[in-house]
Amino acid sequence: MERVTLWGWIDFAGKDAAAIVRGAEQFIVPTYDEPGCIHYVWTGDPLKPERMWVFEEWESVGALADHLSGPLYTAMSGYLADSGMTGAEVDKYRVVAKQPVYDGSGLPKAEFT
Template sequence: MTILITATMDLDPAHAERIILGARELIEASLEEPGCEAYSWALDPLHPGRVHVFERWVDEASLAHHFTLPNYTEMRTHLRSAGPIVSRSRKFRVDLEEPIYDETGTPRADFFTAAG
């Protein structure tokens, strides 16, 4: 079962770029973990100081292991160096995955390959 994590953090804009650049080694370490398929942090070009996080894990065990590692705890410490942070993070279990485009190249919002 795939697990997706999304987060939005609003940092002091004066520190946001430093936080992202300074997190590179921690992000790379997370990407090397077994079960981590994606781990991306990005500055929002329209909201100064806003950081978007996207993670993709193969299962709960992989995510649980991630939470025990130094790169996870060091990231939390690194983020606190930016001062007050307003954040929202959520995890999602994915039970179905499909392409966006059907065989004709048409984008589809419905889940068209699932047995009805």
């Protein structure tokens, strides 16, 4: 089964994105309990205060589909819009291979084996 990741950014011109993330705790924390959720990470960019970064990992396309049609996604979308979202680019990726970056000797490797 292929895992799915989502990652990207959301901007809030003139606003503190980290504060907006903290305000979203009520939506973020319970999402971890949704079936198939592996990671659901939202964070403010330390160098661009108006930008937040999104990283999600789901066990399957079906798990992501259930999340996207569920009440937590709907509530989070409304919260972000109400918070003054001015731009976004979040993409999804099918994960077909996954390996550690560092090999057994501690050296980083770009290639897959």
